[in-house]
Amino acid sequence: MPISDYTRAAGDAFYSVGDFAAGLVAPTVRLGVTGLARSGKTVFLTALVHNLMAEARLPFFDAAAQGRLLRAYLEPQPNAMVARFAFEKHLADLTGRPPHWPDSTSRISQLRLTIEYASNSFWKRKLGRETLHVDIVDYPGEWLLDLPLLGQDYREWSQTALEQSEAPARKQAAKHFHASLGLVDPSDPADEAVVERLSDLFKDYLRDCRADPHTLSTLPPGRFLMPGDLAGSPALTFAPLDAKGTSQFPRGSLWAMMEQRYEAYKSYVIRPFFHNHFARLDRQIVLIDVLAALNGGQAAIADLERAMTEILACFRTGSNSLWSSLFGPRIDRVVLAATKADHLHHKSHDRLEAILAKLAGRAMARAEYAGAEVKVLALAAIRATKEGEALRNGERLPCIVGYPLPGETIGRRRFDGNEEVAIFPGDLPADPEAALKGWQGEMRFVRFRPPNPTPLPSGGFAAFPNIRLDRAIEALIGDRLA
Ligand code: GDP
Numbered sequence: 001m002p003i004s005d006y007t008r009a010a011g012d013a014f015y016s017v018g019d020f021a022a023g024l025v026a027p028t029v030r031l032g033v034t035g036l037a038r039s040g041k042t043v044f045l046t047a048l049v050h051n052l053m054a055e056a057r058l059p060f061f062d063a064a065a066q067g068r069l070l071r072a073y074l075e076p077q078p079n080a081m082v083a084r085f086a087f088e089k090h091l092a093d094l095t096g097r098p099p100h101w102p103d104s105t106s107r108i109s110q111l112r113l114t115i116e117y118a119s120n121s122f123w124k125r126k127l128g129r130e131t132l133h134v135d136i137v138d139y140p141g142e143w144l145l146d147l148p149l150l151g152q153d154y155r156e157w158s159q160t161a162l163e164q165s166e167a168p169a170r171k172q173a174a175k176h177f178h179a180s181l182g183l184v185d186p187s188d189p190a191d192e193a194v195v196e197r198l199s200d201l202f203k204d205y206l207r208d209c210r211a212d213p214h215t216l217s218t219l220p221p222g223r224f225l226m227p228g229d230l231a232g233s234p235a236l237t238f239a240p241l242d243a244k245g246t247s248q249f250p251r252g253s254l255w256a257m258m259e260q261r262y263e264a265y266k267s268y269v270i271r272p273f274f275h276n277h278f279a280r281l282d283r284q285i286v287l288i289d290v291l292a293a294l295n296g297g298q299a300a301i302a303d304l305e306r307a308m309t310e311i312l313a314c315f316r317t318g319s320n321s322l323w324s325s326l327f328g329p330r331i332d333r334v335v336l337a338a339t340k341a342d343h344l345h346h347k348s349h350d351r352l353e354a355i356l357a358k359l360a361g362r363a364m365a366r367a368e369y370a371g372a373e374v375k376v377l378a379l380a381a382i383r384a385t386k387e388g389e390a391l392r393n394g395e396r397l398p399c400i401v402g403y404p405l406p407g408e409t410i411g412r413r414r415f416d417g418n419e420e421v422a423i424f425p426g427d428l429p430a431d432p433e434a435a436l437k438g439w440q441g442e443m444r445f446v447r448f449r450p451p452n453p454t455p456l457p458s459g460g461f462a463a464f465p466n467i468r469l470d471r472a473i474e475a476l477i478g479d480r481l482a
Contacts, residue, residue, distance in 0.1 A: 026114070026131035029480050030280055032331070034141040035287030036217055036307060037210065037226065040339035040381060041105045044287055045138050046090040047381035047466060048473060049074070049113055054456075056463035058470035063481040065470075068118040070129055077112040077135065082277075085111040085138050094382070095453040095461045098417070107228035108139040108277060120482045132480055137277060141286065142222035144278075144314045145307065146270045149220055154259040157220075158240035164219055165205065165240075169299035173208035177201040177239070186241045187249050190257035195237060202239040215296030217307035223269055235264040278314070283333050283476050284372075286311060290338040290356050294428075294435060295445055301359075301436055308336075308363035317371035334374045335475045336360050341467045342380035343445055344425055345387060345398040349467065351428040351435075352378040358432040375475045380467040384448035390422050397424045402448035410446060417449055 033045050051058060052072035058064040077084060086109070090102035113134045149157060165174040180201050184194060203224045209216040210225065218225055223236055230236050238261035241254065249255035293304040315334050338356040341349050357376045364374070385402035399422040404410075406417035415421070423446060429435045454462040 026133050027480070028133040028135055029477055030135045030137065030282045031476060032278070032281040032284040033136060033138045033287070034144065034284065034311075035339070036141045036289070038104060038292075039141065039287040039289045041138055041287055042090060042102050044285070044337075044339065044379075044381040044469075045085060045111070045136060046087060046094065046102065047464060047469060049087055049111065049136075050091060051463040051466070051469060052113065052115065052473070054460065054463040058473065060468070060470040061474045062120075062478050063115075063117050066120075068120065068481070069115065070118060071116040073114055075112045075114045075133070077110045079110055079135075082137075083107060083109040085109040085136065087111055091461075094450050094464070099450040099453055101450060105138055105140055106226060108137065108273075110138070111136045115481065117481045130481075132477070134477060137281065139273075139277065140222065140226035140228075141307075141311060142218050142220075142226045143273055144222070144311045145218060145220045146222045147274065147314050148310060150266055150270060154262040155243060157262065158243065161219065161240040162242060169216060169303070170205075170209055174205045177205045181239075181242060184241070184254060186243060186255035186258075187246065187253050190252055190254050194254060195239070195257055195261075198239040198241075199237045213296065215292050215300040216303040217293075217300075221265060223265070230269065234261055235268050238262050238265070279330065281331050283335075284315065284331050285335040285337055285472065285476060287337050287339045288356065289340060290352060290359070290378075291340055291343055291445060294355075298437075305359055305363055305366075308359060309366045312360075312363050312369050312374075313367040315372050315374075316367055316369050331372045333476070334372045335472060336374060336376045337472055338378040340380055341378045342383040342385045342402075342448075343400065344428065345400060346467075347398060348425075348428040349378050351430060351432070355428065355432040355435045358436060377468055377471055377475070379469055379472055381469055382450055383465040383467055384451055388422050390424060392424070399424050402451075404446045405449050408446045415446075 033041050035041050049072075050056075052064075052069070053074075055064075055069070055072075061069075063069045074087065086102075093100050093102040113136060115132045115134060116129050117132065119130050152160070164170060165177065177198070180198055184198070188194075206219060206224055210218055221236070223230060227233075227236055238258045241258055243249075243255070249259075288304070288308070290304070293300045312334075315331055336356060338352050341352055344352060353376060356378065360374065360376055363369075385400040388399045388401045389396050390399045391397070401420060401422045403417060403420050404415040406415065408415045410421075410423070425445070451464060453464070456462055
């Protein structure tokens with residue numbers, strides 16, 4: 001067995017040979033849930049687990065539709081070194097009075113869901129019920145953007161990062177960072193306070209790009225905005241410098257200190273994440289807020305496409321891939337999902353899927369993608385809106401109806417969270433190419449609060465309504481329950 005396989009096994013609980021022989025160890029599928037900040041990971045994972053545990057109607061998830069899903073329940077996770085996904089707390093938020101959205105993902109966490117099912121195959125079914133452990137790992141998609149850094153030294157990364165900060169869509173946000181950068185000379189003696197100031201300003205710039213109205217996707221280092229438990233550590237305190245043509249900097253210089261921290265980030269942050277977590281996943285769903293990018297306009301769309309290219313490069317296999325040469329990938333299926341489809345009338349759901357497919361196709365071509373099978377869909381893990389019709393100038397318009405979150409506005413109207421309103425969100429264009437060319441239609445997005453929960457007579461709450469969540473579950477684990 002190669003050394004790397006021993007290291008992989010070390011993260012899990014140890015099972016004895018006797019356990020395997022007695023059939024006590026059920027097969028396990030390790031499912032990664034990722035996406036950039038606010039893409040909907042926490043909501044998706046909470047809804048997925050709740051739907052399976054509450055035995056919801058899931059017509060496109062074969063095992064459930066065929067009545068073969070017998071029981072789903074949570075069990076202690078095998079990896080004692082990773083935080084547990086706070087499922088119960090998130091569900092309590094969603095079923096509170098009034099219901100509210102849970103806190104978003106900010107670090108890696110894990111949950112083990114065990115599914116008992118009857119197999120489809122006659123021979124297997126005769127053996128009774130089968131068990132599958134689904135070990136779900138939720139982590140920030142920003143961390144995947146770090147993979148290319150493993151192939152770049154500090155000088156190359158600095159050059160790329162500074163070029164990106166000069167791009168028209170980003171230049172304004174980088175104003176303060178550029179001003180401070182202009183005051184330092186990389187050959188000056190290293191000074192902790194200067195390093196910290198530049199690093200803080202660089203992080204402010206990344207944060208500003210991410211915020212409305214720019215909605216640009218994050219640039220690496222991924223932990224700068226999603227530090228997890230490493231906030232404030234030296235490995236996360238550096239910034240790019242302008243070498244201005246100098247090829248060598250002395251020891252003890254500002255440049256040398258930044259370079260050392262950058263290398264520490266690669267060794268102690270990037271490599272362990274890919275090795276200990278990412279390399280062990282079997283299936284992956286990447287959640288993408290396509291509607292936010294469409295709302296953000298041409299620059300936001302181009303930026304999302306760049307982020308998708310980098311994320312897809314992580315799933316690429318083959319000798320030309322940095323990733324496969326370093327870690328040896330295992331993921332055999334990737335699902336790309338456009339989230340929050342409940343912001344659209346159902347007539348536009350297929351169009352949203354087509355836009356994501358187009359984006360994915362372009363990103364895959366750019367990443368020279370080959371490897372795990374990729375499926376694309378549009379979903380709403382929790383449907384916060386209903387559908388209706390409204391009359392405007394004698395014309396019937398398809399609407400969505402929901403409670404806008406407190407503080408949301410349409411025109412001059414400001415909502416307090418207690419008012420149900422019908423909104424005409426507009427249709428997405430039939431031609432995905434037109435949407436990606438920076439189309440600014442009549443679309444209007446308002447954030448809604450979660451729907452009211454439905455208590456069950458037996459205790460607990462019914463699963464929330466959703467859009468195409470069952471298709472996502474089928475695409476991710478359906479074949480493992482056949
Ligand atoms: P994360 O950062 O990827 O974990 O994102 P979250 O799961 O916390 O989602 C961020 C926000 O997006 C939530 O607070 C909701 O406002 C919104 N959201 C996520 N999923 C849905 C959905 O299915 N429908 C609607 N209407 N909003 C959603």
